[in-house]
Amino acid sequence: MPELPEVETVVRGLRGPLIGRRIAGVRFGKTDFIDDPAALSEALPGCRIVRVERYGKFISLALEPTDAARTPVQFMIHLGMTGQLMTRRASDAVAKHTHVFVELDEDLELRYTDARRFGRMLLVTSEKKAEFHSRLGREPLDISEAEFAELIGKRHARIKALLLDQSVLRGMGNIYTDESLWRARIHPAHEAARLNGEQLKELYRALRRVLAAAIKLRGSSISDYLDAEGLPGDYQSRHRAYGREGKPCPRCRTPIRRIIVAGRSSYFCPQCQRAPRARKRPTRGAGKTKAQSKRVQTKRG
DNA sequence: CGTTGAACCTGTTTGC
């Protein structure tokens, strides 16, 4: 659920309440989405939160220990599909599916709620920093047009798969990928390397405009997303393609269609976003026919 | 390299 604009909104909303605060303790409900819960219990108490940042879809709480013997760490939180992070008074009622309570001073708590538990929490120490960042690509709003073209333009994957790949660009998800492709008039299954310079430029511009506009409206709320103050975003009213199957394209009135690309529902206008020509694999030898690659499901043998 | 499908888990919506 939460993509770059939603995570950015949460981060901005957490800075005020969290920066400068000291962590008193941590309590857990279920912990199967936490890399090493014991390490959190061990490291967090006594630390001061000095920065709140976003890396793609990760929220980072930079922690300075008050104990000089310990070293600074980053507490990384990924919201997955249904994660919510907000500050509450310790005496406030606890929402269902709340699994982490970070006890702060002055009767405050940072609470993590996540029905599906697709989120993730981990501690990144200075030694693990390189490894953590090696899995993440570029920040879409920091990259230049030339760098974007270089990064995308020679790849043979479908453009949608590339935009969703967090090791290429970090932060794009299903909504903003579809919205950007609609704006740039590019079919989600288009092979990246077959996009011309003009299309790459359009896509780069579309991405930036869509992400910036979504951040301005504090993200999209469809069913679960709420920001750090418990407020929904407003960008869902600006969706042009995502979630609009059968509704008219805002540009040409052709009904929006939904297909599966890169394993995800992909909404696009079949008129504005022309299907790419069938790709030829420059393979050696005989290619497979469709009939040959078809297979019967054999689930339980 | 790239693609697909399944898995992780729960809740909600859709279809028969």
Next chain:
DNA sequence: TGCAAACAGGTTCAAC
């Protein structure tokens, strides 16, 4: 009404 299937903003991994 009831029940099962499909679907959901994400990521990862095996198999091809």
